Amino acid sequence: MNLTLREELKAKKQAYVQDEILATAAKLFAEGGIRGVTIDDIASSLGYTKSVVYYYFKNKNQVLWEIFTKIHDAWWADMESLVKTDDPPNSMLASMIRKHALNVMDRAAWSAIYFRDQGELTDAQQKVITKRKREYDQLFKQVYQKGVEQGIFQDIPTTLVVNSIIGICNSTHAWYKSGGPLTPDRIADHYASLVLQGCCLKSTPSAG
Amino acid sequence: MNLTLREELKAKKQAYVQDEILATAAKLFAEGGIRGVTIDDIASSLGYTKSVVYYYFKNKNQVLWEIFTKIHDAWWADMESLVKTDDPPNSMLASMIRKHALNVMDRAAWSAIYFRDQGELTDAQQKVITKRKREYDQLFKQVYQKGVEQGIFQDIPTTLVVNSIIGICNSTHAWYKSGGPLTPDRIADHYASLVLQGCCLKSTPSAG
DNA sequence: AGAAATTTCGACCGGAGCGTCAACAGATTC
DNA sequence: GAATCTGTTGACGCTCCGGTCGAAATTTCT
Numbered sequence: 048m049n050l051t052l053r054e055e056l057k058a059k060k061q062a063y064v065q066d067e068i069l070a071t072a073a074k075l076f077a078e079g080g081i082r083g084v085t086i087d088d089i090a091s092s093l094g095y096t097k098s099v100v101y102y103y104f105k106n107k108n109q110v111l112w113e114i115f116t117k118i119h120d121a122w123w124a125d126m127e128s129l130v131k132t133d134d135p136p137n138s139m140l141a142s143m144i145r146k147h148a149l150n151v152m153d154r155a156a157w158s159a160i161y162f163r164d165q166g167e168l169t170d171a172q173q174k175v176i177t178k179r180k181r182e183y184d185q186l187f188k189q190v191y192q193k194g195v196e197q198g199i200f201q202d203i204p205t206t207l208v209v210n211s212i213i214g215i216c217n218s219t220h221a222w223y224k225s226g227g228p229l230t231p232d233r234i235a236d237h238y239a240s241l242v243l244q245g246c247c248l249k250s251t252p253s254a255g
Numbered sequence: 256m257n258l259t260l261r262e263e264l265k266a267k268k269q270a271y272v273q274d275e276i277l278a279t280a281a282k283l284f285a286e287g288g289i290r291g292v293t294i295d296d297i298a299s300s301l302g303y304t305k306s307v308v309y310y311y312f313k314n315k316n317q318v319l320w321e322i323f324t325k326i327h328d329a330w331w332a333d334m335e336s337l338v339k340t341d342d343p344p345n346s347m348l349a350s351m352i353r354k355h356a357l358n359v360m361d362r363a364a365w366s367a368i369y370f371r372d373q374g375e376l377t378d379a380q381q382k383v384i385t386k387r388k389r390e391y392d393q394l395f396k397q398v399y400q401k402g403v404e405q406g407i408f409q410d411i412p413t414t415l416v417v418n419s420i421i422g423i424c425n426s427t428h429a430w431y432k433s434g435g436p437l438t439p440d441r442i443a444d445h446y447a448s449l450v451l452q453g454c455c456l457k458s459t460p461s462a463g
Numbered sequence: 464a465g466a467a468a469t470t471t472c473g474a475c476c477g478g479a480g481c482g483t484c485a486a487c488a489g490a491t492t493c
Numbered sequence: 494g495a496a497t498c499t500g501t502t503g504a505c506g507c508t509c510c511g512g513t514c515g516a517a518a519t520t521t522c523t
Contacts, residue, residue, distance in 0.1 A: 083290070101481095
């Protein structure tokens with residue numbers, strides 16, 4: 048068999064197992080906290096022994112790190128594509144809020160880790176994540192700022208507005224349970240309208 | 256010396272040292288996570304050995320538990336006294352939001368623990384805290400419901416409204432740093448007006 | 464001063480969990 | 494069938510940390 052082809056197959060299989068491990072780890076980490084979950088827990092939850100996890104990952108920290116990078120990359124891609132459209136700031140901001148809220152609910156376990164357990168990373172990793180979160184916030188700030196310049200948003204410090212937005216959406220992971228009377232769409236819509244009503248000037252009923 | 260008087264003095268001194276330990280523990284826990292901070296860390300941060308901590312507290316869990324109960328009791332008392340006034344729902348809700356936000360910023364370390372580390376408690380303790388948090392939310396829900404009945408608030412599911420409120424305020428602990436350009440009062444005011452504008456019917460400009 | 468209560472110390476135990484390692488098993492290639 | 498690559502096993506070492514304990518030190522009372 049061709050060498051590169053074999054390597055490719057191997058990589059594909061390993062990626063599959065890695066994803067499986069990451070998904071299980073995320074679920075357990077979210078419930079029990081990073082330190083409260085052992086590698087044994089993750090492995091046996093999949094019918095493996097812990098050596099298997101160490102075969103696919105260097106150590107516990109790498110498992111955690113991949114969770115952070117994977118979720119961030121996915122969210123970042125989503126948000127960047129929204130920003131590229133040429134919607135007006137109010138509908139763009141609404142779309143961004145909805146998307147962010149839906150993303151949080153879609154992967155509540157991963158979100159819980161992403162917002163709660165940054166302190167479990169190494170100092171260097173924390174710096175990277177902090178920077179990426181700032182860049183992510185920046186996307187929101189730019190849109191809001193544009194709306195202020197166009198006179199359709201109230202001139203409130205963008206830091207305050209964006210932190211409110213992120214704060215509302217992120218808190219969802221703490222209480223949202225799928226299957227309840229409130230659907231993710233309904234919740235996301237509410238968040239968008241709450242912020243838009245709360246920040247838009249009263250002369251722009253288009254937001255309501 | 257009178258026996259009961261001596262006991263009283265002893266209790267008073269012990270309470271003082273306990274508070275000192277709790278304050279330090281809360282600060283360290285908030286930064287490093289519950290499991291990331293050892294009893295040795297707490298003790299040596301005060302110039303003690305860990306045996307001293309074990310003299311004043313049964314174990315690590317009791318230290319954590321007291322942090323939870325102390326902060327809850329303080330917040331509950333604040334909110335209950337606000338609810339007792341006969342202000343109309345809109346200004347009462349605004350006061351409650353402001354108060355909650357200010358409380359979170361006033362003790363950011365304790366708040367971080369209260370919202371982030373409930374999972375580190377025993378199952379029984381978690382049940383108690385969950386119940387108390389629900390009762391706390393209930394205070395907000397009642398006020399909002401009253402406003403809906405009076406026709407001054409939009410008829411949105413109270414769960415959604417209250418979780419938004421709590422979510423906004425609680426997220427503050429993650430980014431607020433005292434000494435910045437944004438004062439706690441300014442932040443609290445913004446939160447109150449954001450929610451009131453976002454939830455009140457447009458026919459009640461008194462909220463703006 | 465001497466006795467009693469209070470507080471502090473430092474050594475120690477035991478368990479838990481991370482990460483390693485040598486060996487083994489199964490598949491694949493030659 | 495032998496050799497190699499891939500995946501898996503279970504046991505082990507090591508460190509860290511929660512919690513205990515007896516003794517020492519300090520303070521308070523008589």
